Each structure stands twice: as structure tokens, then as C-alpha cells.
Amino acid sequence: MKIRGDILRTYQSIHTWTGIIAGLVLFIGFYAGSLSMFEDEISLWATPSTHQLSQVPTEDLDSLIDIATSKFDKAQQGFTLNFNENYSPMTWSEEGGGRGLQLDHIVRHATLSNQGELVTQVELSNELGDLIDTLHRTAGIVGKIGHEDIGVLILGIAAILYFLALISGVIFLLPTLTKSFFALRQNKGANRFWLDSHNLVGVISLPFHLIISLTVVVFAFHDALYGGLSVAYGDKPLFERPTKAPTEYSIKQLPGIDTYFNKVSELTDGYEIYSLEFSGLSSKQPSLGIIVFSEQEMMRSNTGDIIYMNPYTLKPTFSSIQLSEEEVYVPYIASFFSLHFGGFGGELGKWVYFIMGLLGAFLFYSGNLLWLEKRRKKQVKQSKSNRFMASLTIGICLGSILSVVCTLLMSKWLYIFDAQINLSYITCYYIVFFAAVLYSFARGAARSAIHIQQALFVVCVFIPLTTILANTVPSLTLWSVDNYSGYIVEFIALGFAGIFYYGFLKTKQRAFHGEPNSIWSLPVDSPSLAVTKKIAIEQN
Amino acid sequence: MARLLAHEKIQPHWWSKTLAGIFLGLSLSYALVIIFAWYGPGGIDAPAKVQFNMWIISPIWLLIFSFTYMFKTGLKAALYLLGANITAYSLFFFLGWLS
Numbered sequence: 001m002k003i004r005g006d007i008l009r010t011y012q013s014i015h016t017w018t019g020i021i022a023g024l025v026l027f028i029g030f031y032a033g034s035l036s037m038f039e040d041e042i043s044l045w046a047t048p049s050t051h052q053l054s055q056v057p058t059e060d061l062d063s064l065i066d067i068a069t070s071k072f073d074k075a076q077q078g079f080t081l082n083f084n085e086n087y088s089p090m091t092w093s094e095e096g097g098g099r100g101l102q103l104d105h106i107v108r109h110a111t112l113s114n115q116g117e118l119v120t121q122v123e124l125s126n127e128l129g130d131l132i133d134t135l136h137r138t139a140g141i142v143g144k145i146g147h148e149d150i151g152v153l154i155l156g157i158a159a160i161l162y163f164l165a166l167i168s169g170v171i172f173l174l175p176t177l178t179k180s181f182f183a184l185r186q187n188k189g190a191n192r193f194w195l196d197s198h199n200l201v202g203v204i205s206l207p208f209h210l211i212i213s214l215t216v217v218v219f220a221f222h223d224a225l226y227g228g229l230s231v232a233y234g235d236k237p238l239f240e241r242p243t244k245a246p247t248e249y250s251i252k253q254l255p256g257i258d259t260y261f262n263k264v265s266e267l268t269d270g271y272e273i274y275s276l277e278f279s280g281l282s283s284k285q286p287s288l289g290i291i292v293f294s295e296q297e298m299m300r301s302n303t304g305d306i307i308y309m310n311p312y313t314l315k316p317t318f319s320s321i322q323l324s325e326e327e328v329y330v331p332y333i334a335s336f337f338s339l340h341f342g343g344f345g346g347e348l349g350k351w352v353y354f355i356m357g358l359l360g361a362f363l364f365y366s367g368n369l370l371w372l373e374k375r376r377k378k379q380v381k382q383s384k385s386n387r388f389m390a391s392l393t394i395g396i397c398l399g400s401i402l403s404v405v406c407t408l409l410m411s412k413w414l415y416i417f418d419a420q421i422n423l424s425y426i427t428c429y430y431i432v433f434f435a436a437v438l439y440s441f442a443r444g445a446a447r448s449a450i451h452i453q454q455a456l457f458v459v460c461v462f463i464p465l466t467t468i469l470a471n472t473v474p475s476l477t478l479w480s481v482d483n484y485s486g487y488i489v490e491f492i493a494l495g496f497a498g499i500f501y502y503g504f505l506k507t508k509q510r511a512f513h514g515e516p517n518s519i520w521s522l523p524v525d526s527p528s529l530a531v532t533k534k535i536a537i538e539q540n
Numbered sequence: 541m542a543r544l545l546a547h548e549k550i551q552p553h554w555w556s557k558t559l560a561g562i563f564l565g566l567s568l569s570y571a572l573v574i575i576f577a578w579y580g581p582g583g584i585d586a587p588a589k590v591q592f593n594m595w596i597i598s599p600i601w602l603l604i605f606s607f608t609y610m611f612k613t614g615l616k617a618a619l620y621l622l623g624a625n626i627t628a629y630s631l632f633f634f635l636g637w638l639s
Contacts, residue, residue: 006549010609013552160602167606217598225594232574238590328582329592336595 003175011168018165020371020389022158023364024396025139029155029216030364031401032136034357036129037302037342037350038488043129044086045489046411046421051123053088053111060112061257064090067118068110069251075110076251078279094122101130103422127422128411131429132404137219140400140433148223156220163213169202177203191373198366201359208356209363215340242317244284249312251281260290263314267307267323270294274304278311286311292321300334301341302350361397368393372519382519390445390519392437398452399436403429405459405496408489412466446511446520453504460497464490549612556614561605564621569601571628579635 035042056064061081068090069075079092088109096105105125113119138151145153184200185192202209218225230238257276264273271292280286288311293304300306300320308318316323320337322330338344342353368389375386382390407428414424440448467490511522577593578584604621611617 004544004550006544007610010550010552014609160605163602164606167603168609214599214602217602218595221598222594225597226590228570229573229577229590229594229597232570232577233584233590236584324587327587329586329588333588333591333595 003171008172008175011171015165015168015172016371018161018168019364019367022161022165023368024392025141025155025158026162027361027364027397028139028400029136029158030357030360032132032139032404034354034361035404035492036133036136037354037357038492039129039133040303041129041488042132042408043126046128046408047126048415051088051109051121051126052086053109053119053121055083055085056089056112058083058257060116061089063116064110064112064118065254065257067112068092068120071118072108072120074108076282078277078281080278081257081276083273083275101127101134103127103426124421128407128425131407131422131425135400135404135429140429152220156217159213159216159220163210163217166202166206166209166213170206173199173203191370194366194369194373198363198370201363201366205356205359205363209360211339212360215336218336219340242285246284248282248284249286253312254278254281255312255314259314260288260311263309264290264292264307267316267319268292268294268321270296271305271321281311287317295346297321297344298331298335298338299343300337301343302353304343305334365393365397368397376518378517380517380521386519387445391440391448394445394449394452395437395440398449398456399433399440402436402452402456402459403432405456405463405493406432408493409459409463409466412470416470446507446522449507449520450504450511453500453507456500457497457504460493460500463493550610551613553614553617557608557611557617560614560618560621561608564618564625565604565608566597566601568604568621568625568628569597571625571632572600573597575628575632575635578632579639 065079065081068079072092074094075090075092077092079090081090082088088111090110091107092110094106094108096102097107102125105127106122107125108120108122110118110120137155138149139155141149141151141154143150180196180199184196226238260276261273264271271294274291274293277289277291278286279289288309290307290309291304292307293299297305305320306318307316307321307323309316319330320334322328322334342349345352372386372390372393375383377383407425410424410428411421414421436448436452439451443451507520510518510520512524514521573593573596576596577589582589608617608621611620
């Protein structure tokens with residue numbers, strides 16, 4: 001396909017500059033987003049299994065609720081029932097709780113003993129999965145304007161630039177697309193190889209990227225977008241105001257649990273209930289959130305669909321599933337969410353989204369490397385702006401991964417030493433992150449790329465080693481890992497260990513044997529290396 | 541393809557085109573969405589349609605925005621987008637007057 005040269009040049013500039021501005025925060029958003037596909041598994045992995053109490057048969061739930069709510073006032077306000085055997089059957093908030101990230105959310109777990117007596121314990125809820133999700137949404141940028149996270153808004157702007165980068169990237173790739181799409185030219189130098197793989201990954205995952213960029217813009221700016229829309233709605237309210245009952249409800253009026261099971265099977269088809277979250281039970285506006293799950297459906301997110309209803313009247317107030325014939329727009333809206341969160345295709349779909357997210361991170365990383373390569377000069381010492389960008393890329397990209405991996409490694413040790421777990425996670429993340437960025441600027445991109453990848457390899461290997469230790473030393477057995485999801489973190493950590501070890505070897509190779517007039521080249525200090533380096537210089 | 545003369549080529553005009561794409565592109569997108577909101581399938585009262593309307597604003601806006609750079613000059617971008625805005629909003633008010 002032929003496209004005019006001036007159009008190509010215009011869009012090439014757009015691609016370069018939007019990419020370089022937005023690339024780094026998007027890198028964090030993408031790899032952390034990959035990990036957040038396993039958000040619940042990560043929290044469960046980090047929580048000592050002694051925190052969870054054993055499940056009770058469904059027919060005993062009503063008596064569990066009766067006893068618990070008569071003994072504990074907090075439970076009369078609201079509680080959660082979990083039907084997954086990895087979780088306690090009943091929990092409620094003792095302190096904290098509510099929407100958003102809660103670092104000091106203290107939860108009481110409750111179950112019934114074999115004799116039918118109430119057993120409870122209080123634990124600080126582990127928020128590791130939520131913290132990774134927050135990192136995914138904010139790129140680790142803290143602070144708020146009003147009730148909006150600054151990080152979310154910045155990622156929203158980055159997503160606009162990212163959409164421009166996608167469209168412009170496709171436009172200026174079109175003329176050579178058919179010729180060199182599947183070409184991965186390894187013999188034309190590292191530069192060509194990076195470019196080919198950048199293009200290949202970009203084109204094959206284009207639909208995914210278009211969806212992610214557009215949904216992120218909506219997630220960041222929905223309030224503003226609704227604000228604009230309300231002007232055109234005039235006197236029509238955008239949303240129905242929730243109705244309040246004339247008198248306060250009381251928990252004594254609460255129907256039995258099987259009522260909700262019947263209601264869900266009446267409303268939906270083929271969904272199973274994951275959890276019931278009751279709130280405001282002793283108020284005029286009680287609410288029940290039912291998390292339902294079906295691998296056959298396009299669910300709102302990979303953790304399921306949600307139906308809200310009044311727990312006393314069973315009248316639905318909101319549902320992410322189409323409940324009636326008139327709700328023709330609900331499936332479309334559900335699919336927008338689903339396509340972002342990977343709420344379809346079950347376990348395989350989750351892994352596909354995990355890999356797509358990592359490929360996205362690769363796209364931004366390789367894009368930055370190509371930018372550096374394009375501005376490379378035929379001299380040993382590269383320009384100041386190039387050195388700055390290289391250090392920033394290595395420090396932020398590799399540093400952010402290193403900090404997450406260090407936090408994962410610390411997790412079990414923090415429990416063993418009884419630290420305030422969620423605050424320690426945050427402290428650990430930011431210390432390692434800023435240390436890596438400083439190191440990258442102090443020692444230069446070439447050296448820190450080698451060292452940070454080495455560190456990543458070591459830390460990744462130590463994660464499964466810690467698990468083995470925690471499972472074998474009797475005094476440390478806070479965890480009993482006997483299900484598949486319990487090993488996901490170890491499995492992923494080992495995979496990453498391999499990738500980073502390979503990256504470490506390749507980066508070292510490039511530093512000492514690669515093109516000497518490059519930002520990635522390092523001076524040689526051993527005589528044998530100096531000879532090969534000299535040959536490399538002569539060949540150029 | 542014959543070589544284009546300097547004045548026939550697309551001028552960069554980064555600032556003016558970007559501003560036109562952001563503001564006029566967004567208002568054009570709103571115009572199209574509110575026509576759909578009031579007169580599209582289900583009308584203004586269809587359940588959950590307001591969410592759908594909100595969702596489609598930014599995709600339309602960003603598509604317009606990303607092709608704004610195809611205009612030869614910043615001025616042309618602004619004029620064409622302004623014209624499209626006037627047409628779309630006129631249509632919206634005309635439909636309102638009809639019903």
C-alpha cells in the first residue's frame with residue numbers, strides 16, 4: 001500500500017513523541033495489569049492459611065448467621081459469605097473496610113465448630129493483590145485531586161497518547177506491512193531485530209491495545225464525560241436515585257440463604273454464586289452484592305459478574321448481567337468491561353490476557369530502546385538526553401518489576417516477623433523502586449541493566465525457595481499449599497527468573513562484545529575481553 | 541507518484557491541529573452521541589443507555605483527534621471541524637424541534 005511521504009512523516013513524528021512521553025507509565029500499567037489478572041490468587045497466596053477458617057455446609061449457614069449476628073453488633077450491619085473453600089465461610093469488618101484500597105482493614109472471620117459452636121478470629125486483611133491492582137491503575141503515582149487519584153488521571157492522559165501512538169504506528173507501518181510483517185531479521189543487527197519484533201507484537205495485538213487504550217480513557221474520565229453528557233440530558237436525571245425505605249430494616253427480617261440461591265437461578269442461567277456481600281442491613285438502604293461466575297459468559301471481569309439487590313425485598317438495583325428484554329444496552333456495556341478485564345474464556349482467557357499484558361509492556365520497552373537507537377551517534381559517549389532517557393527507561397521499567405518481585409519475596413518473611421503487612425509492602429516497593437532509579441542514574445544504563453536483571457533473577461529464584469522453606473520447616477508453617485492456585489506465584493516467578501537470566505546474559509554480551517559506539521556498551525577491564533572488543537571496533 | 545511541492549505537503553502545525561483535535565473533536569463527538577442518545581434506538585429513557593452513551597464518546601473523539609493531523613494546515617483542520625460541529629448540532633436541534 002502506497003501512502004504519501006508527508007503523511008508518513010507526520011504520523012511517524014506523532015508515534016515517536018506520544019510513545020516516548022507515555023511509554024514509561026504505560027509499561028508499569030501493563031506488567032502490573034498482567035499480574036492483576038491473578039489478583040485474588042496473589043492475596044490468597046500471601047495470606048497465611050491459618051487466617052481462613054474451615055467452611056460449613058450450606059444448610060448450616062443460616063444458623064451461623066443467627067449466632068454471629070446475635071453475638072457481634074458489627075455483623076448486624078453487614079457481612080460477607082464466601083462459598084469458596086479457600087476462604088472463611090463468613091467475614092465482616094471490625095475496623096476500616098468500605099470501597100477502595102484499605103491498608104488497615106481488620107476482618108473478623110467466623111465459622112461453626114463440629115459441635116455447632118461459633119468460632120471467630122480477627123485478622124488484618126492482606127491487600128497485596130489490591131496493591132498490585134492499585135499499581136496497575138496509578139503506575140505507583142500517589143496523591144489525589146478531590147476524590148480522583150492523580151495516577152489514574154495521568155494514566156488516562158497516557159492512554160489518549162497511546163491511542164494516537166497506535167493509530168499513527170499503523171499508518172506509517174502500512175506501506176511495509178505486507179512485506180516485512182513476519183520478518184524477524186536477526187542477521188541485520190540488533191536494531192533491526194528490535195524494530196521487527198516491536199512491529200510484529202504491535203500488529204498482532206492491535207485489537208487488544210485499541211480496547212485497552214479506549215477503556216482506560218473511560219475509566220479515568222468517566223465523571224467528566226458524564227458531566228458533559230448531563231448538559232444534553234437537560235431535566236432528565238442521568239441515573240435513578242436509589243430509593244429509601246420509610247423505616248429501618250432489621251436483620252431479624254432477613255430471609256434464609258437459600259432464598260438468594262433461588263433468586264439467582266431465577267434471574268440468571270448457568271451462573272454459580274461466589275459470594276454474598278450484605279451491607280447497611282440495619283438501615284433504610286440495605287444492599288446485597290452477589291458475585292456470580294460462569295465460564296460460559298462474557299463476564300464483567302475475570303472475578304465474575306455482580307448483581308446488587310435489596311436483601312429484604314430481593315428487588316435488583318443494578319446488574320452487570322442483562323436481566324430483562326428491555327436492557328438491550330447492558331450486554332454491550334458488560335463487554336466493554338469484560339474486554340478490559342479479561343472476563344471471558346475462563347482460566348485460559350486469564351493466561352492469554354496475562355501474556356498480552358506482558359507483550360504490551362514489551363512494546364513500550366522496545367519502543368524506548370528504538371528511540372534511543374535512532375538518536376545514536378557514532379561516538380563512544382552518547383548525548384546527554386540519550387543517556388538520561390536510557391537511565392530512566394532502565395530505572396523505571398526494570399526497577400518497578402524488581403520492587404514488586406522484592407515485595408512478593410518479603411511477604412512471607414514479613415508474616416514470620418509479624419510486621420504491619422500492608423504498610424511494609426508499600427515501604428518495600430518504594431524503597432526498592434527509588435533505589436533502582438538512583439542506581440540507574442548513578443551507574444549508567446548499561447551497567448544497571450545488567451545488575452538489575454541479575455538482581456531480578458536472584459529474587460525470582462528465592463520466591464519458590466521461600467515457599468519450600470515455609471512448607472517444610474515446622475515452626476514456619478503458616479501456609480498449607482495444596483491447590484493449584486497456591487503455586488501460581490511460584491510458577492510465574494520461576495518463569496520470570498529464566499527470562500531475566502537470559503536478559504542478563506544478552507545485556508552483558510552486548511555491553512562487552514556489542515557495538516562499541518552505543519549507550520549499552522561498557523569499557524572492558526580484562527585483557528582477553530579487550531581483544532574481542534578491539535576486533536568489534538575494527539569491524540565497524 | 542509525482543513529488544509534491546513544498547506548499548502542497550501537509551504542514552506540521554502541531555499546536556493548532558492538536559488543539560482543534562482535542563476541543564472541536566470532543567465537541568463533535570458529543571454532538572453525535574447526544575443525537576444517538578435522544579433519537580437513537582430506545583430513545584433517552586432506555587435502561588442503562590446512559591452508560592453506553594458515555595462509553596462511546598471517547599472512542600469517537602479519539603478517532604477524530606487522530607485523523608486531525610491529515611488536514612493540510614491547522615486552520616483547515618479547525619474550519620472543517622467547526623463546520624462539522626455546526627452541522628451536527630444543527631441536526632440535533634432540528635430533530636428536537638421536529639419532535
